[in-house]
Amino acid sequence: MxxxxxxxxxxxxxxxxxxxxxxxxxxxxxxxxxxxxxxxxxxxxxxxxxxxxxxxxxxxxxxxxxxxxxxxGLIDTHIHLPQTGMVGAYGEQLLDWLNTYTFPCESQFADKAHADEVADIFIKELLRNGTTTALVFGSVHPQSVNSFFEAAQQLDLRMIAGKVMMDRNAPDYLTDTAESSYVESKALIERWHGKGRLHYAVTPRFAPTSTPEQLTLAGQLLGEYPDLYMQTHISENLKEVEWVKELFPERKGYLDVYDHYQLLGERSVFAHGVHLCDDECARLAETGSAIAFCPTSNFFLGSGLFNLPMAEKHKLNVGLGTDVGGGTSFSLLQTLNEAYKVMQLQGARLSPFKSLYLATLGGARALRLEDKIGTxxxxxxxxxxxxxxxxxxxxxxxxxxxxxxxxxxxxxxxxxxxxxxxxxxxxxxxxxxx
Structure with a gap:
């Protein structure tokens, strides 16, 4: 060169x-x-x-x-590639929204040509909005991740993504199995992780859509490849939190489910965390895990207000996420506009310099990439x-x-x-x- x-x-x-x-x-x-x-x-x-x-x-x-x-460059620590086509879908809270809009939209990614088309649109939107690194959920289909990484590699972008693991509580047309999710994830890791500026994230969608067997294998993948990422959702919506308690009565709370299956760690990023308690924040910080703060989506889906001061008290790494398609904009500038309001509603302040930190260096620290990006x-x-x-x-x-x-x-x-x-x-x- x-x-x-x-x-x-x-x-x-x-x-x-x-x-x-x-x-x-x-x-x-x-x-x-x-x-x-x-x-x-x-x-x-x-x-x-x-x-x-x-x-x-x-x-x-x-x-x-x-x-x-x-x-x-701005850093988006939580976003969904397959939801690009249903961004701004009307009128539901989280669980109904998934069933009404998200799952049907994600099913289209069984088709590689469709995955290629959306990956191209998605990356152009990120770059138009100044986002140079994102932590990305694919769909359950390996081709969603292949299409995304192929497009990202052509531009030499630093991107992190993973195939969703989901073997229960979702439509039959959109589930994998514990074994197939392990095998397909492993193949994607071998093909893409560490290639150029690309990284792989083990991606169980959230605790309710994975069996204990699948969560065990997710933890096993993290053990087999020590520098992998892990991304999932936590404590976004009160009904979701109750559902997790019903599905995992033996665990002491939502975070404890992930903790039990060894999914916490220095490259683990949990989206939302709106309804976390003090003890859970302390445990996340202790394990070096991070939270993706997604204010636009938390407003849009009526999920609640993220308690940033509590996270700061525990020195918990926090990045910013647009959470498209629950979030309605690819713009992290617009996301910071909403983050300011989240703090205002809790009687707290968000200085513009803290906002800049969240969208750049804070995101890089959440991803353990501060030696490469964020400054x-x-x-x-x-x-x-x-x-x-x-x-x-x-x-x-x-x-x-x-x-x-x-x-x-x-x-x-x-x-x-x-x-x-x-x-x-x-x-x-x-x-x-x-």
Whole structure:
């Protein structure tokens, strides 16, 4: 591969720590007139343009953006590929919504051509919205994951995905068996895990749709391949929590089901966690597990409000998830708009710098990838965005009234959406241009 070096000049902002741990001022780095230098797909330097320009070769290509902000690529820690076609489906809570809309939509992924088509649409939507890494649920069909990884590999994206394991309490046309889910998952792991920037996640849908035999085999896969991910759902909806108690009366609670089958660990991400208790948060933190906070979906399906202050108290890793199709937008900016309201309704605050952390470095920490993504530190992958201050007339007008980067950032998260993302770069390559 030929050596490439390019530089990008604009306002630059990235999270360097969790504001809940170090305070707001020490949590970010901001360069009003900044320069980002990229070599061979990685960031090699970041700093004030006036200081860095003199250190660069005379012939380096510099792209200079006016009225724009460079940030790390956004990280979506919970989203469903096969639900792209039913996003914004009307009027149900979780369990009815699954049966009415989700399962019929997911059944179409038995067809590889359909899976290919949706994977293409799905990845374009992620990149249009500035999402450069996502933790993705496939359907029960292995081809859903093959189609997704084939498309992601072509663009050299850092993506994590897995085939859903589901052997009960779902329509016959959409179930596997404990044994087939193990065999098919293993084949996908062997084919894709660690190939380029791709990773595999063992994916039991949630405790009610897996038998004890299937959950045992999910735990076995994690034991066989130590750096695998595990993703599932937990404590999203009160009826779901009650159902788990009926199905697993011998366990002391929802989290204990997963704990018993050895599904907790440093690369385990549990979506929602709206109805977790203190003890469960403590156990998640103790095992290094993470929560994907999905505010848009929790509002849309009437599930409840995630208690972020409780998670912070336990130093529990939290990332942000759009949860499309329960969530109604691929945009993590829009998701942060909803996250702010979740906190407001609980009498708590969400600072724009904590929001930035959740969508970037917090997500990277939840995925144990903070050495590769989530910041703009030299040596990390050059996954970054250019956000346009003049994306819409209202945004342009409003940002002219902003007095500092905190206000600018908050306005971007409140009024911003896919239109705000001017360009998306993955491993130093332009993968979306508005």
């Amino acid at each position: 030929p050596f490439t070096r390019k530089a990008y000049r604009a306002a630059i902002l990235h999270s360097i720590a969790d504001p809940a741990e170090v305070g707001i001022e020490a949590s970010y780095e901001y360069f009003e007139d900044g320069l980002l230098v990229v070599e061979n797909g990685q960031i090699s330097a970041i700093g004030h343009a006036t200081e860095l320009l003199s250190t660069l070769p005379a012939d380096i290509e510099i792209t200079h953006y006016q009225d724009a902000l460079i940030t790390p 703009l530190h030299p040596g990390t992958d050059a996954d970054f965005l250019v956000l346009d201050y003049n994306a819409t007339p209202l945004l342009s007008y409003r940002l002219k009234q902003a007095n500092n980067i905190a206000e600018t950032l908050f306005v971007l998260m409140t009024l911003g959406d896919d239109r705000t993302v001017l360009q998306t770069y993955a491993a130093g390559t332009l993968v979306h241009q508005r």
